[in-house]
Amino acid sequence: MNTPSSSVPESAPDPQGRAPSAMSATRPMYWSVRRELWENPSIYIAPLAVAAVMLFGFTISAIAAPHGVSCWFGPDATHPHGEFQIPYDMAAFLIFLTAFFVGIFYCLDALYGERRDRSILFWKSLPVSDLTTVLSKAAIPLVVLPLIAFAIIAITWLSVFLLTTLVLLGKGGNIVALWAGVPLIKLLLALLYALTAMALWYAPIYGWLLLVSGWARRATFLWATLPFFGIGIIEKIAFNTSSHFGALLKYRLRGWFTEAFVHHVHGSPPAPDPLTQLTPGNFLSSPGLWIGLAFAAVFLAAAVRLRRDRGPI
Amino acid sequence: MACIEAHGLRKAFGPTIALDGVDLRVEEGRILGLIGPNGAGKTTALNAILGLTSYQGELKVLGRDPWTDRHQLMCHVSFISDVAVLPRWIRVSRALDYVAGVHPRFDRAKAEGFLAKTDIPRARKVRELSKGMVTQLHLALIMAMDAKLLVLDEPTLGLDILYRKQFYDSLLHDYFDGSRTIVVTTHQVEEVQHVLTDLMFINRGRIVLNCSMEEFESRYVEVMVYPARIAAARVLKPIHEREVFGRSILLFDQVDRQQLAAMGDVRTPSIADLFVAVMGNQAGQAKGAAQ
Numbered sequence: 001m002n003t004p005s006s007s008v009p010e011s012a013p014d015p016q017g018r019a020p021s022a023m024s025a026t027r028p029m030y031w032s033v034r035r036e037l038w039e040n041p042s043i044y045i046a047p048l049a050v051a052a053v054m055l056f057g058f059t060i061s062a063i064a065a066p067h068g069v070s071c072w073f074g075p076d077a078t079h080p081h082g083e084f085q086i087p088y089d090m091a092a093f094l095i096f097l098t099a100f101f102v103g104i105f106y107c108l109d110a111l112y113g114e115r116r117d118r119s120i121l122f123w124k125s126l127p128v129s130d131l132t133t134v135l136s137k138a139a140i141p142l143v144v145l146p147l148i149a150f151a152i153i154a155i156t157w158l159s160v161f162l163l164t165t166l167v168l169l170g171k172g173g174n175i176v177a178l179w180a181g182v183p184l185i186k187l188l189l190a191l192l193y194a195l196t197a198m199a200l201w202y203a204p205i206y207g208w209l210l211l212v213s214g215w216a217r218r219a220t221f222l223w224a225t226l227p228f229f230g231i232g233i234i235e236k237i238a239f240n241t242s243s244h245f246g247a248l249l250k251y252r253l254r255g256w257f258t259e260a261f262v263h264h265v266h267g268s269p270p271a272p273d274p275l276t277q278l279t280p281g282n283f284l285s286s287p288g289l290w291i292g293l294a295f296a297a298v299f300l301a302a303a304v305r306l307r308r309d310r311g312p313i
Numbered sequence: 314m315a316c317i318e319a320h321g322l323r324k325a326f327g328p329t330i331a332l333d334g335v336d337l338r339v340e341e342g343r344i345l346g347l348i349g350p351n352g353a354g355k356t357t358a359l360n361a362i363l364g365l366t367s368y369q370g371e372l373k374v375l376g377r378d379p380w381t382d383r384h385q386l387m388c389h390v391s392f393i394s395d396v397a398v399l400p401r402w403i404r405v406s407r408a409l410d411y412v413a414g415v416h417p418r419f420d421r422a423k424a425e426g427f428l429a430k431t432d433i434p435r436a437r438k439v440r441e442l443s444k445g446m447v448t449q450l451h452l453a454l455i456m457a458m459d460a461k462l463l464v465l466d467e468p469t470l471g472l473d474i475l476y477r478k479q480f481y482d483s484l485l486h487d488y489f490d491g492s493r494t495i496v497v498t499t500h501q502v503e504e505v506q507h508v509l510t511d512l513m514f515i516n517r518g519r520i521v522l523n524c525s526m527e528e529f530e531s532r533y534v535e536v537m538v539y540p541a542r543i544a545a546a547r548v549l550k551p552i553h554e555r556e557v558f559g560r561s562i563l564l565f566d567q568v569d570r571q572q573l574a575a576m577g578d579v580r581t582p583s584i585a586d587l588f589v590a591v592m593g594n595q596a597g598q599a600k601g602a603a604q
Contacts, residue, residue: 031414119400129384
């Protein structure tokens, strides 16, 4: 059936010497991801804003109550390995959380917005496949957001570190203890690991949201969340238990952390070397990771299929 | 080779049949007008050609199956849909960047050239442009693509007369080079009458008329009949009859011009007049069949 087609488009000599095959396959992908960033500047503005607020607060507290900083590393420091991590942990936690929510709302709109504003007709008039489009949208929460979060957290940490150094310089605190006590490089490696683990673990969530956004004609948020409430209610009515499905959801939300890191006994001081807390072997061998990735692949494949069918709404 | 070739093209949305066994063949280098009332199946036919909707039957566009090969096909096919579909958030300069980034046959300099003739500021977002400007921008993008087939679905809907005139002028002078193929649907048939090389009427999912414009001009004759000759004229079986200012205007299909000239003032009908005649007869037949 393809005998006529093989003689036509791609093998036809191009008068301008730019055969379609000359364009690398990654170019549409690269431009599609850039396009997503143009459309959704919140992908980088939201974590930047959180980091800015965080840094502002830290600066105020360092200036207004410098003893807080200096008591960790001052001449009479009592906890050289304790509280100094608080601003680092807090910055990372808040930016992780921001990236997670930005990812969720991005995905809910990604394949819905283009149908609602009819621009899907424009995107489909260009030689970009549905696969490339869906993958470029999935790449935002899975690749772009983690990288942006990494860069912003790294900059925040460096700023906190430099600010602490400046305060200690003014107060005559123990800079050596600070520089020895904050293992920045190791913290950054641990951060990269955590972001990777989180992205892989949450892949089915983002995949599901993309699928719903490509399918629903309205109220994407409700369509994305109501089925889970429904399953919970059915479980309650049918088996009079309410914990199994809820535990499953909780595991999906928190599992990346419990599987990828050493558990802490509450109240015990954190280990001095953050890299000793990573358990990549345990993470990679947890079925939850692979089952989740399989679900993500199915959801994304279905979203690609759906996008071919769907027109404006 | 035919640019578009379809056999028994069918498409149903539930109980509604949008395309009811359409056969069509559009050769390279033609400008085809696809004319039909609302809901006749025009847009469905175009969507099938563009790979935007699935269908039954056989369809090849530039030798490819549009439903499975849409993105490869779009290297050689460009289209403008019936409404402004450029994303409202995009900046003019970025729209150019993006299309240049993903389209292997897009000539950015050419698009810049078209835009230079307009007042569209490069830094503006699409939402900040007037409706006419958005169309000009879209047209600049489309015309800078070296495509073999251009599909226009109601391209001038909602535009003022000035823009509409410019639209077709620039399409003919700056874009059409005799080797490209253009398919256009519109309700403003009088605008395209002198642009088209081929004419197709579609009604209730079927093609009811398919001819070249030369054929159209030789086949159909409209006569403003002298009142005294009206009975003689009716014997020749006009396909349509209407009255304007008390004079009967009869439309004939394949009747000798010499013979008709003796009965009144002879002229070539407008596409709109023929459309009304053909659609009116269709409706009449349907009514007759129902009775």
